[in-house]
Amino acid sequence: MSEDVRGLxxxxxxxxxxxRHGHMFRLNPVGSRIVxxxxxGRSQSQIAIEISKQFVVDLDTVHRDLSEFLxxxxxxxxxxxxxxxxxxx
Numbered sequence: 001m002s003e004d005v006r007g008l009x010x011x012x013x014x015x016x017x018x019x020r021h022g023h024m025f026r027l028n029p030v031g032s033r034i035v036x037x038x039x040x041g042r043s044q045s046q047i048a049i050e051i052s053k054q055f056v057v058d059l060d061t062v063h064r065d066l067s068e069f070l071x072x073x074x075x076x077x078x079x080x081x082x083x084x085x086x087x088x089x
Contacts, residue, residue: 005017013028029055030051035073038079044066048066
């Protein structure tokens with residue numbers, strides 16, 4: 001995550017605060033877990049497998065949704081690791 005982003009995570013979801021721009025983003029439990037895994041340095045493939053297992057969702061759906069979620073984080077300038085994380089094919 002970007003150095004300007006602070007996060008709070010719980011089993012109910014999470015919140016990301018962009019301190020540079022003063023924006024706050026609410027995350028559902030899946031989004032919160034993805035952010036936790038990003039912060040732990042996991043690759044997109046590792047994140048997809050973990051989310052698929054934890055939330056019992058087929059892997060193709062997770063890959064597609066994960067790509068969209070990461071693009072949204074990038075669009076809102078919440079992450080500076082999207083470019084360095086392995087891209088899904």
